[in-house]
Amino acid sequence: KQEVTQIPAALSVPEGENLVLNCSFTDSAIYNLQWFRQDPGKGLTSLLLIQSSQREQTSGRLNASLDKSSGRSTLYIAASQPGDSATYLCAVRYGETSGSRLTFGEGTQLTVNP
Amino acid sequence: NAGVMQNPRHLVRRRGQEARLRCSPMKGHSHVYWYRQLPEEGLKFMVYLQKENIIDESGMPKERFSAEFPKEGPSILRIQQVVRGDSAAYFCASSLTGLGNEAFFGQGTRLTVV
Numbered sequence: 001k002q003e004v005t006q007i008p009a010a011l012s013v014p015e016g017e018n019l020v021l022n023c024s025f026t027d028s029a030i031y032n033l034q035w036f037r038q039d040p041g042k043g044l045t046s047l048l049l050i051q052s053s054q055r056e057q058t059s060g061r062l063n064a065s066l067d068k069s070s071g072r073s074t075l076y077i078a079a080s081q082p083g084d085s086a087t088y089l090c091a092v093r094y095g096e097t098s099g100s101r102l103t104f105g106e107g108t109q110l111t112v113n114p
Numbered sequence: 115n116a117g118v119m120q121n122p123r124h125l126v127r128r129r130g131q132e133a134r135l136r137c138s139p140m141k142g143h144s145h146v147y148w149y150r151q152l153p154e155e156g157l158k159f160m161v162y163l164q165k166e167n168i169i170d171e172s173g174m175p176k177e178r179f180s181a182e183f184p185k186e187g188p189s190i191l192r193i194q195q196v197v198r199g200d201s202a203a204y205f206c207a208s209s210l211t212g213l214g215n216e217a218f219f220g221q222g223t224r225l226t227v228v
Contacts, residue, residue, distance in 0.1 A: 034216065043219045043220055046216055049216045089156075091217075100170070100209070104156045104157040106155075
């Protein structure tokens with residue numbers, strides 16, 4: 001069964017701290033992996049897309065890594081700010097056998113305290 | 115580029131009524147996906163469509179739910195004879211092509227069945 005797990009479920013940090021969110025997936029035959037941010041009552045904002053051939057992607061204070069062999073991805077947020085408070089979702093495309101759908105983790109709810 | 119547009123943003127239906135949710139993909143995107151997010155749960159895939167074709171409906175309940183993406187106009191997710199358990203946020207995403215491309219999400223339609 002193709003599953004995506006995110007740990008921790010919730011995280012609270014003081015402003016300015018660097019932090020890491022974890023995502024693990026059960027099948028290493030992924031096509032790509034995408035990190036999203038979801039604010040309460042809102043839609044999903046795409047943060048980073050990593051293709052299976054890539055090891056990492058960076059955008060501003062965000063860096064996402066991918067290790068297919070271990071079935072893991074991490075999202076690193078540098079110098080966190082209160083505006084980073086949101087739920088962060090990891091989603092995996094498992095490739096042609098699963099069509100083009102994304103399989104989502106349950107998310108990590110991040111709170112950055114001023 | 116206006117992004118993925120969903121309407122209505124909020125929809126209230128009485129049990130037994132029909133709900134119609136609309137999704138206009140990003141300009142130039144011909145691939146549309148519908149996901150459902152139940153309260154306190156993660157996003158679950160429902161259906162994947164390309165223009166005029168249903169590619170994968172494995173996540174959609176076989177009864178009462180249907181989806182279409184006509185040659186002209188938005189994609190429609192239709193729920194007949196709604197029940198309280200259908201109350202959820204329904205998200206639409208689009209991508210330029212299938213597997214390799216980034217998926218962009220709309221703001222969602224929050225359906226409440228009373």
